[in-house]
Amino acid sequence: MVIIPHLIAVGLYALAAALALAPFAGMRPASRPVAIGVPLVGIMAHAVGLTRLTPFHGVAPTLSMLALFLMILQAASDGLFRASAVGVFTGPLATGLVGLAILIGLAPEGGAGTGQAPGRSAWSILHITVSVLGLAMLALAFIAAALYLLQFRELKARRFGPVFRLFPPLERLDQLNHLALVLGFPTVTLAVLLGFGVRDGGAAPVDAAQVVWGMLTWVVLGWAVGVRVVRHWAGRRAAFASIASFTAVLLVYVALKLAAPGTQRFL
Amino acid sequence: MSIAVLGVNHRTAPLEVRERFAHDRREVAASLGRVLAAGARGGVLLSTCNRTEFYFAEPAEGVAESVWDLLSERLGGSRDAREYGYTQHDRDAVRHLYRVSSGLDAMILGESQIQGQVRDAWEVSKPHAGPVLHRLFQSALLVGSRVRSETGLATGTASAPSAAVAVAARIFTQLAGRSALILGAGDMAELAATCLVSEGVRVSVVANRTYERARAIAEGLGGGTRALTLDEAWEHFATADIVLSSTAAPHAVVTWDRVAPVVARRRGRPLCILDLGMPRDVEPAVAQLENVFLYDIDDLQAVAAQAAAERRRDIPAAERIVGEEVDRFWAWYGGLVVVPALKELRDRMDQVRSAEVDRVLRRLAHLSPDDRAEIEHFSQALLNKFLHSPTLALKAAAQAGRGYGMLEALKRLFGLDRRDDA
Numbered sequence: 170m171v172i173i174p175h176l177i178a179v180g181l182y183a184l185a186a187a188l189a190l191a192p193f194a195g196m197r198p199a200s201r202p203v204a205i206g207v208p209l210v211g212i213m214a215h216a217v218g219l220t221r222l223t224p225f226h227g228v229a230p231t232l233s234m235l236a237l238f239l240m241i242l243q244a245a246s247d248g249l250f251r252a253s254a255v256g257v258f259t260g261p262l263a264t265g266l267v268g269l270a271i272l273i274g275l276a277p278e279g280g281a282g283t284g285q286a287p288g289r290s291a292w293s294i295l296h297i298t299v300s301v302l303g304l305a306m307l308a309l310a311f312i313a314a315a316l317y318l319l320q321f322r323e324l325k326a327r328r329f330g331p332v333f334r335l336f337p338p339l340e341r342l343d344q345l346n347h348l349a350l351v352l353g354f355p356t357v358t359l360a361v362l363l364g365f366g367v368r369d370g371g372a373a374p375v376d377a378a379q380v381v382w383g384m385l386t387w388v389v390l391g392w393a394v395g396v397r398v399v400r401h402w403a404g405r406r407a408a409f410a411s412i413a414s415f416t417a418v419l420l421v422y423v424a425l426k427l428a429a430p431g432t433q434r435f436l
Numbered sequence: 437m438s439i440a441v442l443g444v445n446h447r448t449a450p451l452e453v454r455e456r457f458a459h460d461r462r463e464v465a466a467s468l469g470r471v472l473a474a475g476a477r478g479g480v481l482l483s484t485c486n487r488t489e490f491y492f493a494e495p496a497e498g499v500a501e502s503v504w505d506l507l508s509e510r511l512g513g514s515r516d517a518r519e520y521g522y523t524q525h526d527r528d529a530v531r532h533l534y535r536v537s538s539g540l541d542a543m544i545l546g547e548s549q550i551q552g553q554v555r556d557a558w559e560v561s562k563p564h565a566g567p568v569l570h571r572l573f574q575s576a577l578l579v580g581s582r583v584r585s586e587t588g589l590a591t592g593t594a595s596a597p598s599a600a601v602a603v604a605a606r607i608f609t610q611l612a613g614r615s616a617l618i619l620g621a622g623d624m625a626e627l628a629a630t631c632l633v634s635e636g637v638r639v640s641v642v643a644n645r646t647y648e649r650a651r652a653i654a655e656g657l658g659g660g661t662r663a664l665t666l667d668e669a670w671e672h673f674a675t676a677d678i679v680l681s682s683t684a685a686p687h688a689v690v691t692w693d694r695v696a697p698v699v700a701r702r703r704g705r706p707l708c709i710l711d712l713g714m715p716r717d718v719e720p721a722v723a724q725l726e727n728v729f730l731y732d733i734d735d736l737q738a739v740a741a742q743a744a745a746e747r748r749r750d751i752p753a754a755e756r757i758v759g760e761e762v763d764r765f766w767a768w769y770g771g772l773v774v775v776p777a778l779k780e781l782r783d784r785m786d787q788v789r790s791a792e793v794d795r796v797l798r799r800l801a802h803l804s805p806d807d808r809a810e811i812e813h814f815s816q817a818l819l820n821k822f823l824h825s826p827t828l829a830l831k832a833a834a835q836a837g838r839g840y841g842m843l844e845a846l847k848r849l850f851g852l853d854r855r856d857d858a
Contacts, residue, residue: 340609
């Protein structure tokens with residue numbers, strides 16, 4: 170039974186999203202234990218459900234895993250950076266991703282749950298996991314950048330509404346963006362290396378689209394990290410770089426998916 | 437007799453208008469002297485960044501014209517200050533001042549800075565205030581203290597200086613260790629600097645038009661703070677994280693030309709400029725510079741106003757105190773008016789009695805001295821009986837704060853002279 174933990178997770182993620190959005194609608198913010206506890210319980214239920222989806226056949230487990238990592242990163246951001254506003258993006262996004270995974274079918278034909286799952290090497294599973302984690306970090310960098318630009322706009326425009334009050338300070342969002350990129354780049358690098366290892370070792374079939382997307386993600390993320398670390402971009406310019414990077418990765422993914430549709434591959 | 441207030445405040449006039457009405461301490465005497473020449477028994481000018489108000493005791497009819505003319509001149513052009521102004525009389529004027537001093541009428545509900553500003557206004561205007569306004573302003577300070585101590589109206593951080601800290605905290609992760617540059621040596625700058633220092637901000641430079649004053653503040657702040665003149669300060673825009681400006685300059689001193697080349701050297705590091713000056717010290721164009729965040733007094737007060745929302749639940753209790761104190765003052769004021777009026781009434785009636793008794797006694801020349809004394813005694817007793825009820829009623833009305841109204845009726849009924857005509 171993989172569906173029930175996922176349903177619990179999607180419900181709790183939806184609740185977490187509502188709790189994150191409530192103060193922006195003028196409602197009283199939830200207490201901190203509730204605001205942190207609800208997504209954490211969702212993460213636990215989700216993790217239980219996801220482990221039952223190994224060896225991650227098809228796109229649905231990937232979407233589910235991405236949602237899980239996003240929620241874990243949200244919890245980490247809240248705990249380490251007091252950036253609870255990240256939940257404004259990650260909550261609805263994770264809810265949508267898990268919901269989409271459920272709609273697609275968590276165990277597609279020939280996949281887990283049908284009793285006909287083909288084998289997948291541990292290296293292949295690790296490659297998928299690390300790739301999705303890298304992507305989640307790139308998404309977190311995007312979210313931090315978006316929050317930065319929103320807060321920047323409000324501060325420049327001297328508007329002191331909910332964004333001013335509820336978003337973290339500009340500098341903290343910049344630091345979160347920086348950290349997500351700096352940690353995301355080695356993660357994606359490892360994922361790419363694992364991908365080549367899996368392909369060359371013949372542990373799993375890897376098609377050209379996956380190679381193109383993996384390499385593109387690595388190059389784009391490398392550029393975003395490079396401009397921050399080497400050229401010392403910060404603030405608004407760095408935020409735009411992160412948003413451009415994530416958008417490019419997303420657009421290429423959609424393009425590749427349109428060129429080679431299907432739900433069998435994790436890409 | 438009456439008390440009146442004429443003025444403008446943050447509700448009736450925008451910042452750019454209030455800037456023009458704002459009076460420096462040195463200007464108060466001249467402005468008060470000019471409007472009091474139109475006739476009044478006392479005047480106080482309260483001028484802050486949020487309000488410019490003239491308080492008068494017993495103003496003559498021409499005083500209001502004089503005030504609006506004065507303010508219209510400061511406004512310039514063909515604009516009329518009346519369109520931004522308001523006038524309140526008697527109990528409403530007293531209530532207005534009490535609400536001001538207690539922070540009920542402030543842009544930031546419960547703001548405590550106004551208490552000091554009311555005290556300053558009274559001190560500066562003392563030579564012109566007269567006994568009634570002297571008492572009124574003394575009592576206003578007591579009302580402010582009472583409201584702050586007996587209600588939660590002053591709790592929290594809803595002042596402009598504390599809002600400055602809140603705004604800076606939305607830009608920087610931590611304020612501790614940041615460096616601040618203070619321009620000007622006004623009270624507001626000093627207050628905001630103290631708030632920032634309490635958050636761990638290091639004031640690296642204090643710059644002022646006069647070096648001596650800058651040095652005095654720098655020494656007060658300690659921690660190796662340097663004192664400079666304003667002209668030496670612009671270079672420090674390259675290194676400071678926070679600039680706090682509150683000069684007494686009549687025009688913007690932080691201009692694009694002065695700081696843009698320096699800010700360009702910051703390599704994108706954010707710079708928070710808090711302009712607490714009145715008129716504003718920082719040219720609005722400076723806000724267009726990349727990663728420069730500029731906030732003026734209105735912005736900070738808007739931020740603080742959010743904190744004030746928490747204080748709103750204490751408004752009824754504060755208004756109740758104000759109401760009690762208005763009654764108390766008005767009873768005193770009414771009594772002040774009633775005592776001489778009663779004396780005048782009694783004197784007038786006694787004159788009538790005496791004249792009538794003399795006339796009667798001239799006709800009754802045959803009466804013995806004892807009889808004449810009896811008639812004299814009778815007339816006095818009769819007068820006392822007649823005046824007993826009105827006297828008691830007037831005193832009771834004065835104690836209840838209605839003496840002024842009763843007095844007007846008395847004057848009309850008995851044709852008493854006005855005190856100010858005497």
